Amino acid sequence: MANRVVYLNGKFVAESEARVSIFDSALMFGDMAFEMTRTYRQELFRLDEHIDRLYDSLRLLEIDCGLTIEQMKQQSLETLERNLPTESDEFDWQIMHNVSRGPLGVYSPAFPQGIAPTVSINCWPLVSHVGGMAEKILHGVQVAIVAQHAIPNHLLDPRAKTRSRMHYQMAIMQGARMGNVFGVMLDPDGYLAEGPGWNIFLVRDGALLTPEPRNILIGVSRGAIIDIARSLDIEVHECNLGRLEALQADEIFCTSTPFGAVHASHFEGQQVGDGSAGPVYRRLIEAWQEMVGVDFAAEAQSYAAQLPGWLEKESQASAALT
Numbered sequence: 001m002a003n004r005v006v007y008l009n010g011k012f013v014a015e016s017e018a019r020v021s022i023f024d025s026a027l028m029f030g031d032m033a034f035e036m037t038r039t040y041r042q043e044l045f046r047l048d049e050h051i052d053r054l055y056d057s058l059r060l061l062e063i064d065c066g067l068t069i070e071q072m073k074q075q076s077l078e079t080l081e082r083n084l085p086t087e088s089d090e091f092d093w094q095i096m097h098n099v100s101r102g103p104l105g106v107y108s109p110a111f112p113q114g115i116a117p118t119v120s121i122n123c124w125p126l127v128s129h130v131g132g133m134a135e136k137i138l139h140g141v142q143v144a145i146v147a148q149h150a151i152p153n154h155l156l157d158p159r160a161k162t163r164s165r166m167h168y169q170m171a172i173m174q175g176a177r178m179g180n181v182f183g184v185m186l187d188p189d190g191y192l193a194e195g196p197g198w199n200i201f202l203v204r205d206g207a208l209l210t211p212e213p214r215n216i217l218i219g220v221s222r223g224a225i226i227d228i229a230r231s232l233d234i235e236v237h238e239c240n241l242g243r244l245e246a247l248q249a250d251e252i253f254c255t256s257t258p259f260g261a262v263h264a265s266h267f268e269g270q271q272v273g274d275g276s277a278g279p280v281y282r283r284l285i286e287a288w289q290e291m292v293g294v295d296f297a298a299e300a301q302s303y304a305a306q307l308p309g310w311l312e313k314e315s316q317a318s319a320a321l322t
Helices: 025-029 047-061 069-086 105-110 127-131 134-139 166-177 220-231 243-248 279-292 296-320
Strands: 005-008 011-014 032-040 093-100 118-125 141-145 182-184 199-204 207-211 236-239 251-256 260-267
Touching (some): 005 069, 025 093, 047 220, 069 118, 134 260, 134 296, 141 251, 207 220, 220 251, 220 279, 260 279
Parallel strands (some): 141 182
Antiparallel strands (some): 005 011, 005 118, 032 093, 199 207, 251 260
16 A cells, blocks of 8 residues: 555545445446556657557447546646655656546436546555566576457457456456466467467568467567667568567567566477577667666566565555555
8 A cells, every 4th residue: 555546536545445336337347548658767668659549448338537638647747746755766657547438327227426437546666576576587488379369359348448457357367377378369360469468479481470469469568669769770570470570580579568578498398409599689779778767687686586575565555454
């Protein structure tokens, strides 16, 4: 808890007091758009891209959240500023936006003040997200195709980032049963789509390959890698990729907002290259690190060392409120 505050429907409230109604459409239907942005050196990374994608999702869901894009950005920055003093200056943060259309109309008698969209912005130190990934960031992850498929575009547009993502949870559980692998889903045509919350890249003959965007969430970190690659004159191809292309790859890696990127040591149980981070991946990560001023591996190791003490502090703070 550590005195963190949450922006909730126009007010700042203590994190422990932030509540969403049991009648909210987010709970009833998963009818909620969201975004997760992170900081590097306590500066938000690509906030504009995240907020723009949030509003694209809201447009698809036909939700008017009552805030302009510029107002949402300003409230995001203020939420972060209010929370920064609650942790060490060396900690980076995630900032989470959640927006639903609010309680369902059938339950309007429970809301005499009227029904309005639910808008929340909260912060969380990245020590738990990134610290828990330290070993994977250092030594790589094992990637494998799971039974759960991605939802095709003609059923639900995956470019909208919503809380309706049971398929992600199924992929996570299936990956866990396979030996704690990073489970990548196939699209309806049998091509690689995405992981639950991350995008996949292959490297072949020095070129960067990634699934075309028709059946995936187009990640902001994915976009960052593509931009960096082009700045380094690395070829980038968005194309159909199957199991064979992954097995033939010289390198494989995954991108996501919390951890940035992590290389794959194995795919489907077979070693990728020599199992270590490949040269193209290293060039991309070095350029990303230089851009944001953070050594990803060093940050993860530092957080991993601090994580037990931080969790104990959080548990004590929570217990004091009960």
